[in-house]
Amino acid sequence: MKAISLFACGGIGDLGLRHSGFDVIVANELLEDRAEVFKHNYPKAQMVVGDIWEKRSEILKATQNRLGGSSLDIVFATPPCQGMSKNGRGKLLSLFRQGLKGAVDPRNLLVVPTIEIFIKSGAHTLVMENVPEMENTFIPDPHGNGELIGIIDLIKKSLGPEFGSSIRVVEFANYGVPQSRQRLISIFTKNEILRRHIKMYGSLFPQETHSKDGYFAEKWVTVRDIISDDPPLDAGKPETAQYKKIQYHRVPLLDDEKYLWVSNTPEEKGAFDNQCINPACGFKENPTHGSGKDENGINKASTETPIFCIKCNSILPRPWVKENGEYRLMKGYTSAYKRMSWDSPASTLTRNLSYACSDNKLHPSQNRVLSLYEAMKLHTISNYEFEWRRADGKKVSDKLIRELIGESIPPAGLEKIFRFLSDLLNEIGQNKVSVLRRGQQELCL
Numbered sequence: 012m013k014a015i016s017l018f019a020c021g022g023i024g025d026l027g028l029r030h031s032g033f034d035v036i037v038a039n040e041l042l043e044d045r046a047e048v049f050k051h052n053y054p055k056a057q058m059v060v061g062d063i064w065e066k067r068s069e070i071l072k073a074t075q076n077r078l079g080g081s082s083l084d085i086v087f088a089t090p091p092c093q094g095m096s097k098n099g100r101g102k103l104l105s106l107f108r109q110g111l112k113g114a115v116d117p118r119n120l121l122v123v124p125t126i127e128i129f130i131k132s133g134a135h136t137l138v139m140e141n142v143p144e145m146e147n148t149f150i151p152d153p154h155g156n157g158e159l160i161g162i163i164d165l166i167k168k169s170l171g172p173e174f175g176s177s178i179r180v181v182e183f184a185n186y187g188v189p190q191s192r193q194r195l196i197s198i199f200t201k202n203e204i205l206r207r208h209i210k211m212y213g214s215l216f217p218q219e220t221h222s223k224d225g226y227f228a229e230k231w232v233t234v235r236d237i238i239s240d241d242p243p244l245d246a247g248k249p250e251t252a253q254y255k256k257i258q259y260h261r262v263p264l265l266d267d268e269k270y271l272w273v274s275n276t277p278e279e280k281g282a283f284d285n286q287c288i289n290p291a292c293g294f295k296e297n298p299t300h301g302s303g304k305d306e307n308g309i310n311k312a313s314t315e316t317p318i319f320c321i322k323c324n325s326i327l328p329r330p331w332v333k334e335n336g337e338y339r340l341m342k343g344y345t346s347a348y349k350r351m352s353w354d355s356p357a358s359t360l361t362r363n364l365s366y367a368c369s370d371n372k373l374h375p376s377q378n379r380v381l382s383l384y385e386a387m388k389l390h391t392i393s394n395y396e397f398e399w400r401r402a403d404g405k406k407v408s409d410k411l412i413r414e415l416i417g418e419s420i421p422p423a424g425l426e427k428i429f430r431f432l433s434d435l436l437n438e439i440g441q442n443k444v445s446v447l448r449r450g451q452q453e454l455c456l
C-alpha cells in the first residue's frame with residue numbers, strides 16, 4: 012500500500028506508517044535540515060522541500076510519477092501545532108471582526124492546501140495528527156464570505172458525504188509508549204470497508220493495549236522499564252556528564268546554582284518546593300509553590316512562595332535570581348525544574364528536553380536531564396532502524412535531534428493505529444481476491 016507524508020519533518024512519525032505496510036513514496040517538508048534527515052532514512056521516497064502552498068502541484072506530480080498508474084491509499088498530514096488555539100470561537104470571531112491582524116495564525120491555514128492535495132491525489136484515506144486543540148481551532152472558511160469554520164468541519168465540508176470519519180484524542184501511553192503524549196488523530200475515509208467498520212464499531216482505532224492500573228490491559232510502560240539500566244550520569248562535572256561507550260548518552264552540565272537546586276529535589280518533586288538544607292535547621296514545612304488562575308483564567312504562579320526558610324531564615328535551594336545583591340524566587344511554575352517519576356511513562360518530550368528549567372524534564376533520581384540516548388528510547392525511535400544522519404553528509408546537531416523528537420509523535424504508538432488500518436485494508440484485498448477467484452471459477456465452469 013502506498014502513502015504520502017505532508018509536513019514530514021525528519022520522518023519519525025512515518026516510521027510507524029512504513030512499519031505497518033505503507034510505502035511512503037513522496038513527502039513534503041518546509042525546512043531543509045529536517046528534510047535532509049528524512050532523505051537519508053527514506054532513500055526511495057521523493058522528498059519535495061519547501062512551502063506546501065507553493066509546492067502543491069510538485070507534490071501531486073511526484074505522487075503521480077511514483078504511483079505509475081497504481082492508486083494511492085493514504086495521505087498522512089501532520090501540520091504544525093504551534094498556532095492551534097485555545098481561544099473560543101466567540102473570542103476569535105470578535106478579534107477577527109475588529110480586523111485584528113494576527114487573529115488567525117497563518118499556520119492554521121495549512122489545512123487548506125492539505126485538503127486540496129488529498130482530494131487531487133485520489134487517496135481514499137486522510138490521516139491527520141495534531142494537538143487536541145485542533146478540534147476547537149477556527150479559520151476563515153475559504154469557500155465562505157469570511158465566516159469562521161472549525162478545521163474539522165472544514166475538512167468534512169470539503170470532502171462531502173462520500174467520506175466517513177473517526178476522530179479521537181489518543182493518549183499514546185495507552186498504546187504501550189513509555190511517554191505520556193496526547194494527540195488528536197483524525198481519520199477521513201471513502202474506502203468502503205473502512206466506512207463500514209466505522210458504521211459497525213463507531214471507530215477506526217484499535218483497542219488500547221495499556222492503562223495506568225492495568226485493568227483489562229497491560230500496565231503502562233514506565234521510565235524505569237526503559238532507562239533504569241542505563242549507566243548513570245551526573246551533570247555536575249564534564250567527566251560524569253557523559254558515557255563515551257554509548258552514543259548520545261551525555262547531558263549538558265548544570266552550573267553550581269542549578270546543580271544545588273536539582274540535587275536537593277526529591278523524585279517527582281520540583282525544585283520550587285525544596286526545603287531547608289541548613290544542617291542545624293532542616294525544616295521541612297516551608298510553604299510550597301502553588302499556582303492559581305487570575306481573573307482572566309490565565310495560570311499564574313504564586314508570588315508568596317518563600318525563598319528563605321521561615322524557621323531559620325537561611326536561603327532555600329529553590330530556583331532564585333540575584334538582583335542588586337538580593338535574592339528573589341525565579342518566575343516559574345511548579346513544573347519547572349521538576350523530576351519525572353520512575354514509575355510512570357515519561358512526561359511529554361519536547362524540543363526543550365535538555366533544559367532543566369523546562370516542564371518535568373529532570374531525571375527521576377540523578378542530577379541531570381535525560382540524555383538524548385534515553386529520549387530516543389522513550390520516544391520509541393530506538394525500536395526502529397533510524398539513523399541520525401543527513402543525506403547531504405552534514406552532521407545532525409543536538410538541536411536538530413531535539414527538534415525532531417519534540418515535533419513528532421512516538422512511532423510505536425502510531426504503528427498500532429496504522430497497522431489496524433492496514434489489517435482492515437488487507438482484508439479487503441484478500442476478500443477481493445477471493446471474490447475474483449470465485450468469479451473466475453464460475454466463469455470457467
Ligand SMILES: C[S@@+](CC[C@H](N)C(=O)[O-])C[C@H]1O[C@@H](n2cnc3c(N)ncnc32)[C@H](O)[C@@H]1O
Pocket residue numbers: 018019020021022023024025039040041042045061062063064089090091092121415418419420
Ligand atoms: C509537527 S511537525 C511534523 C512532525 C512529523 N510528522 C514527524 O513525525 O516528525 C510539522 C512540520 O511541518 C513543517 N512545516 C511548517 N510549515 C510548513 C509549510 N508551509 N510547508 C511545508 N511544511 C511545513 C515544519 O517545518 C515541521 O517540520
